Amino acid sequence: MSATRRVSLPFADREQAGTLLAEILADAGLADPVILALPRGGVAVAEPIAERLQAPLEVLVTRKIGHPVQPELGLGAIAEGGEPVFDLGMLQRLEIDEDELAPVVERERRELARRVSAYRRERPMPALAGRDVVVVDDGLATGGTARAALRAVRRSRPRRLVLAVPVGSSKTVTALRDEADEVVVLATPPGFHAVGQWYLRFEQLTDADVLRLLRQGR
Structure with missing residues (x-):
């Protein structure tokens, strides 16, 4: 199953994109969810999702x-x-x-x-078996890191595996449907060349930014 929503592009920034994604995920019937963000950019998208769902936020490094x-x-x-x-x-x-x-x-x-x-210091990865896991990134271009992330999470036997991104190449989104139980994408615009073209602000995040966002998410 996949979900796509029509939105006005470009997004203001990753936080706005994450807020829009959170509204969809809040109605997805997720049970005991865990939010796993692909650093660095995915963490800025995932933080408002974790806040909206009152779910733990952690990084999944790729x-x-x-x-x-x-x-x-x-x-x-x-x-x-x-x-x-x-x-x-x-x-x-x-x-x-x-x-x-x-x-x-x-x-x-x-x-x-x-x-x-x-990013995690001494914290263990949250238990994923039997839980709904949402993997979040700021966009899908080739989808290589998202595919690796989804396969790694699948090994932990989650109850439901969801990939959530604000924007992506339609070809890549289609290719990843077999890797997740559900793909939630806000937009798959034509003329997709790079993730950053669909954001007004798309600054490169630092490790310090990631740590700050993780503290907020916790």
């Missing part, structure tokens, strides 16, 4: 797996608690074997662990 020579070219992603998820079509076109990406994966595992430590 890392892109880039090309060994062109790191900005994403070939996959990894999320804490999960295994690497590769774009197999891209690997085939570039004639790259997964084994060749082992050094990149190991480097991203180390950075992932650093960020988990920085």
Whole structure:
């Protein structure tokens, strides 16, 4: 099942987008929900959702797996608690074997662990088994990190797994429907090139911003 709503674009900022998402999720019949935000931008969207639902807010750290020579070219992603998820079509076109990406994966595992430590300190991940889990990001472009996140959460056996984003590529949203029990998207506009084009304010957040938002959410 998926849900899409018509909204006026662009969003003012991530907080406004999260407030709009929260109104939809409040009527979704979620039971004992946990809100997991993909840092950094997803945390700013998730904070008003957690407040509206009176649900715990936590980060789910993900890392892109880039090309060994062109790191900005994403070939996959990894999320804490999960295994690497590769774009197999891209690997085939570039004639790259997964084994060749082992050094990149190991480097991203180390950075992932650093960020988990920085964001969560000594806090354990909330128990997810048997609960409704909402994974939140600020938008879907290729969907690589969202896919890795959803597969990692699925391993914890949630009762219901929801992906909630303000805006996304219609192709990516369709592709992710099989990864979640429900996909909630406010808009899938034509001419989608990058998430930031659909926000008036889309500043890069820092680790300090993430920690501040998590404190607010708790």
